[in-house]
Amino acid sequence: MRSVIFPRRWLACVFSSYVLGLPLLASAETSFQYETPAIAPESASGYTEKPGWASERFAVAAANPLATDAGYQVLKAGGSAVDAAIAVQMVLTLVEPQSSGIGGGAFLMHYDGSDVTAYDGRETAPRAASESLFLNGEGDPLEFMEAAASGLSVGVPGTVRMLEMVHEKHGKLSWAELLAPAISLAEEGFEVSPRLHTSLAGEERLRDDPLGSSFYYTEDGEPLPAGHRLKNPALAAILKEIAEHGSKALHTGQIAEDLVHRVQNHPGRPGAISLEDMATYVAKERDPLCTDWQAYRVCGFPPPSSGHLTIMQILGLLEHLPALDEPLDEDRLGIEWLHRFLEASRLAFADRGKYIADPDFVNAPGGEWSSMLDEEYLAERAELIGEHSMGPDGAEAGVPGEVETAWAIQPMQPEYGTSHISIIDEEGNAVAMTTTIEAAFGSRILADGGTGLAGGYLLNNELTDFSFRPLDTDGSPIANRVEPGKRPRSSMSPTLVFDRESDELIASLGSPGGAAIIHYTAKALVAMFDWGLDAQEALNLPHAITLGGPAFLEEGRFPEEVLDALNELGHEVSERELVSGLQAIQRTDEGLFGGADPRREGVVMGE
Template sequence: MDNRIVSRRRRWLAFVTSAAGVLSMPLMATAEVSFQYEAPAIEPEAASGYQEKPGWSTERFAVAAANPLATDAGYQVLKAGGSAVDAAIAVQMVLTLVEPQSSGIGGGAFLMHYDGSEVKAYDGRETAPRAASESLFLNGGGEPLEFMDAAASGLSVGVPGTVRMLEMAHEKHGKLPWAELFAPAIALAEEGFEVSPRLHTSLAAEERLRDDPLGDTFYYTEEGEPLPQGHRLENPALAAILRDIAENGSKALHTGSIAEDLVQRVQNHPVRPGAISLEDMATYVAKERDPLCTDWQAYRVCGFPPPSSGHLTIMQILGVMGHLPELDEPLDEDRPGVEWLHRFLEASRLAFADRGKFIADPDFVNPPGGDWNNMLDEEYLAERAELIGEQSMGPDGAKAGNPGEVEMAWAVQPLQPEYGTSHISIVDEEGNAVAMTTTIEAAFGSRIMADGGTGLAGGYLLNNELTDFSFRPLDSDGSPIANRVEAGKRPRSSMSPTLVFDRDSGELVASLGSPGGAAIIHYTAKALVAMLDWELDAQEALNLPHAITLGGPAYLEEGRFPAEVIEALNELGHEASERELTSGLQAIQRTDEGFFGGADPRREGVVMGE
């Protein structure tokens, strides 16, 4: 690692560790413990705007997460000899507390795991209740509800799966006792943590959380103002809930008083009640799925299969671009150049057209030709690449291809918003790796807060994950949409937790992923190109400006490209404009010395390790 990286890292570590004193927290009332959590005096950095970060080099292990308190919890677990999965559990529970707008025990997650020889995919995606029907998000006239009207309601809440999935992964890959991994979040919830700039900014921008009695009382002042940055916030309700889960496992969340409280709040939403039942909660099943691993250049890229669309769409984009003539200079002054952006956006249009037609919960929808890998067949990708010319196809110009026979003539899903999420990347001392993307969907989810029936202040937020389904079940011709609402179904996701390996040696190369709704796909794809093709380090790759399209207009990250780049793309027919593109990428890559980690400069995450 060069001297400038080392120097930046030293300055950053000095900043993070400068606060005096460390508060030692007893784990819980047990006779013996193997992990003693110490709550650090860490103040999260500014979360709005763009904050330069140094990148972090480590020798033995590393953890990257979206908030310093969460990263530190994972670090302490790894330092105590815990596994990558152990650390992920501790990180997730702290994120539930300190980054409640993005993920938590009320949502779902996808976890990719590597144990040194085998890659596994653990599915904790939410499910639709048994009583849900394909007309869930249609009004009395048969038209789709406005997105936020659907999201901020009981209708949108899916049966949560994060805790049950983490329990499954822990049973197979955990080293420290389950209960001990909750100590950091419980200690911080009881003693309080300082509201970060990002949480304050999110609360200030939020309107509908104020409609929820618990959310309004807990996160806003009596005058209706969002809690200020630096406010010390305790969450006794969440502490009690986490103690119950720590002692009794996932059944504490899925049965008993916590489940009863969740069901009551969803079914009694004052405007649009939902249909989750106690049976739905009790019978939720996390799943182990076969990962999708795809050869690309000198690497083997492993990602999550459907119901995630992430890996398939990312690898379609990269695969299509791989069939285009090589560019001599893809970068222009340390940012993607116009020609590369043109190709990336066009490949994205083609990939998103396929995504919108074919990908959905594999328990309800069969892949084209019986195998999802047909969408990544080299001959098929070469055919798709031939559709990219000097001029853009333009908004709505890309059509789905024919990667294989399908049993039913699926309709293309109309575009609709996707939001939210957080990402965690971890490599432990034994070389086990985790890439986990976790979500409650939109910021603050369904805007329903639950206290688990404790009657104490605070609690956790419920997801609005069902709005990831297509609101319309059929197209104008009456053909069904693959990702329509069905009872017990998991909505299609864009989450893209990714593990990368050297094709020849099989050695782990990187763990990465991002939040960002459907743009997760673009953020992760570009990071892969930057790290593996352009040979940038993880931090340099995450610093690069973004460009996305979901098939319609193109959007470039606000303030990060010269006006002439946008003009050039518009001359090519992209209908490009600027907007804020707040990714939250985390990445850890292997180096000769150990590991090097990067955290997105657009959010408040950090990397820690030894």
């Protein structure tokens, strides 16, 4: 398996579907006339069968029907894949506030028919942040939620500035037009979805925030019910400023001052973001990591994301094991394949925990990140996968470079959240974008931009993706420790897949799910391109994950004998709700086919 950076050409192929709409005027000054769709929220949260969607010219897949429809309307009006991604993200800020938004960060993979580029809108630590950010007075790490639901956890947001950068290069419609759908929905209101209601019902810390409590809960402290029409005048006013003035409206002036004030004056644990931090944030254009795997070339995000490297380590380790006759057991994953997948995950996560962090602060092992995907190295590591599990904490990091680094292993800690968007436009341009505010509802701080109006947007808790401990017990530094201006390590894995022989784009995919994003995306790649399942069938498969410790199987999706068999192999398996949010668009002989995760509210639209 070889990792390279490369250009390529595209064969146009795209999508069809449906539009649901009732007319509502956008701005009279725009050529793009947004229509508010008559889309009701799904009738139930949880697992809902999805049909998969086939089409020919273009397509968009996103986590909420209103967001998908906004992207669809942009594509139908002649907008680019980037244009559609901007419209989708702004609507997600409104309708899926628990997962992503203008107060967070994102990674965007873009294909322009020739070149693949990675755009980094990851949040950064404030200049005043120190290694001891998440340590208490005794030098011990804070409890996760104690750190997350506070001003300490808020990183300088980067999503809007990154999207503005990409739009300047690849946008076709005007910036202001692309914010019209979210502004219209914020002013006119949208129906609270069952998923948002369920998230609010299970959330405690958002109730401690005065703005968040009054906006998302009733006077009796009950979460807004599904179907409630919710308007967000504060967000509408903020988005109008961003529509007129671009990202500087968020990063300077009243909106930035409001964000800084809320962070620095958090009543529990204030943070250190300054107006200078906000004004000087820089989105980055990075070279993607593109790795040969079987007949395909898989392009993903480089560090500070750990996604591509860890996914391709897992796939590379599996490739060095003898082929299985039957990896699937009917519509389930077979025991032998599960065993191998979990063991490969243990080894890959051991390397992830030691080596991967912001490349502006940490050198790659051996001087190149591709050293972690070297064929000889993976073949040597694959020999560690035997008939019995290494067990929790049994996998150790390898030495992919010529010289062993001094980095310590980062202890395991929670990772949450995110949303994923996949888009292919009529000209064959493609986007895979994973976007986040980290945990559900981020730092649990709602900011109204200083408008004094109801609502607003949520601030991220992205700094909790850093290691809480800066050093191990021997005093060796942890690569992903907090440092001023540093970007925390991420698991986000926006992925574009190409045919190695023809260089044709054949898929865009990704998922939310914290560190489990890596497992979800890796399994989808295997299912689609090794086992020949279509995108929807691949996304329907049950999940299995391990971060190196115990293993977890998706609750209710495996018979008891599978859990028993894996426990006998030493995996220490239990069941857990594993709520991915995979979106995928793939090329087929007939055109394109899109899948949306049955565990969330997403749909695919196109024509």
